[in-house]
Amino acid sequence: QVQLEESGGRLVQAGGSLRLSCAASANTFGTYAMGWFRQTPGKEREFVAGFSRTGSRYYVVDSVKGRFTIARDNAKNTVYLQMDSLKPEDTAVYYCAAAYTSTDYAYSEAADYGHWGQGTQVTVSS
Numbered sequence: 001q002v003q004l005e006e007s008g009g010r011l012v013q014a015g016g017s018l019r020l021s022c023a024a025s026a027n028t029f030g031t032y033a034m035g036w037f038r039q040t041p042g043k044e045r046e047f048v049a050g051f052s053r054t055g056s057r058y059y060v061v062d063s064v065k066g067r068f069t070i071a072r073d074n075a076k077n078t079v080y081l082q083m084d085s086l087k088p089e090d091t092a093v094y095y096c097a098a099a100y101t102s103t104d105y106a107y108s109e110a111a112d113y114g115h116w117g118q119g120t121q122v123t124v125s126s
Helices: none
Strands: 004-007 011-013 018-024 032-039 046-051 058-060 068-073 078-083 092-100 120-125
Touching (some): 018 032, 032 078, 046 068, 058 068
Parallel strands (some): 011 120
Antiparallel strands (some): 032 046, 032 092, 046 058, 092 120
């Protein structure tokens, strides 16, 4: 069982940057594919970016490509989401997720992930 804790969310002006962190408790962090999702009230959770368990494969959704980058540090059991050129439409609760897997795929469906953090609020003001 892995526990996830996100941090780094706050209020920021449009055009600004934030870096979200997700710390995982598992000593077997390298057996989990990791993902970032976001959700706004009344909408489904939306995939943002994800890494395979080794970090050799990753996927970033088109709507944030070129503005958001992800990083994974297996030695620190941590994944990061660097968000630049933020827009008001990026306002959401951002969730970190983990999927225990023996494959080296990056997953983009929420149903593929069995472990979730509590979320961190990102608010981008115009």
